[in-house]
Amino acid sequence: MSSAASTPSSHQALEQLAHELPDACERLAYVKEMTAQAANKVLGLVDEGMDKAEQVRRQGKDLSESLARLATSPDLSVERARAMMRLCAAYAASAAAFAEREKSLHGEIMMAQDFQDLSGQVINKVIRMLEHAEEPLNALVGEIAAPAAAADQLQGVQTPDKALKQDDVDDLLASLGF
Numbered sequence: 001m002s003s004a005a006s007t008p009s010s011h012q013a014l015e016q017l018a019h020e021l022p023d024a025c026e027r028l029a030y031v032k033e034m035t036a037q038a039a040n041k042v043l044g045l046v047d048e049g050m051d052k053a054e055q056v057r058r059q060g061k062d063l064s065e066s067l068a069r070l071a072t073s074p075d076l077s078v079e080r081a082r083a084m085m086r087l088c089a090a091y092a093a094s095a096a097a098f099a100e101r102e103k104s105l106h107g108e109i110m111m112a113q114d115f116q117d118l119s120g121q122v123i124n125k126v127i128r129m130l131e132h133a134e135e136p137l138n139a140l141v142g143e144i145a146a147p148a149a150a151a152d153q154l155q156g157v158q159t160p161d162k163a164l165k166q167d168d169v170d171d172l173l174a175s176l177g178f
Contacts, residue, residue: 014141021134025127032123039116046110053103060096064089133176 070076071085 018137018141021130025130028123028127032120035116035119039113043110043113046106050103050106053099057096057099060092060099064092067092
């Protein structure tokens, strides 16, 4: 009696699953596309940032070297100008070091974005699995629905060996990865 009570619930769940599979595939495809777009945008921004950081690093290094040379030049007679030049050289060296650190950080961010590619691969795998599961589940729902409809028309006793068992449904779902 308990298996007869669970059959309509299992049947309804399978019908709902078969009905929702196409929507699930569409949603996963949408997530995959949005993830790919976001990853491409982030990677593009990081690449651009790395180029700018390299420019700042080069300019800062060049400026630092020029200012250091000017600060020690015998033609420059005002001590205050020399002190200012030393400060500017130190600032330029600091800016170049900062840019170098930022460039390294951008490289790390880019490497961290590799998960986007992996998540896209996983989503593709799930989509393929769901697409493969859709047809067998629809067939199973049809097989379950047909005996139920025929049972209403039968005038005699149905033999238990002909009815679908919960174990059969569980085995099919397990073989599909559910």
